[in-house]
Amino acid sequence: MPRLAAFAGQIVEARKPGEILELRAFRPKDIVSDRLVERTLRTSADYVASYVLAVARSDPERARALAQEIEVPWVRPVERPGRARKSVVEVIRLSEYFTRNAMIIGEQAGRSSVRWLIKKKRPPVSG
Numbered sequence: 001m002p003r004l005a006a007f008a009g010q011i012v013e014a015r016k017p018g019e020i021l022e023l024r025a026f027r028p029k030d031i032v033s034d035r036l037v038e039r040t041l042r043t044s045a046d047y048v049a050s051y052v053l054a055v056a057r058s059d060p061e062r063a064r065a066l067a068q069e070i071e072v073p074w075v076r077p078v079e080r081p082g083r084a085r086k087s088v089v090e091v092i093r094l095s096e097y098f099t100r101n102a103m104i105i106g107e108q109a110g111r112s113s114v115r116w117l118i119k120k121k122r123p124p125v126s127g
Contacts, residue, residue: 004040022096067095
């Protein structure tokens with residue numbers, strides 16, 4: 001995994017923010033598992049995000065500056081009609097990574113809350 005992360009880091013560094021690549025672009029020739037590559041990219045991005053959050057506790061301005069400069073791989077699924085799910089990788093700034101994660105968490109929390117509010121229909125009471 002560390003070797004994959006280092007390999008991915010070189011690719012991310014060479015790309016511009018917003019550039020979208022297929023997952024296979026991050027897979028070395030001797031690795032055949034896309035799932036391993038996907039997990040490695042997600043783990044690497046989470047690790048960098050955790051580091052910057054730790055820096056923010058002691059120096060918020062420095063953390064903000066880091067988040068604006070560091071780029072990470074954002075792995076996201078793309079579904080094609082009639083085809084299997086495929087993952088793509090978008091190179092984004094860490095600040096955008098934080099925003100997207102917060103949006104996903106908020107959306108999931110909203111769905112969870114709505115499930116509690118929606119009650120199942122009860123059969124009519126006959127009289």
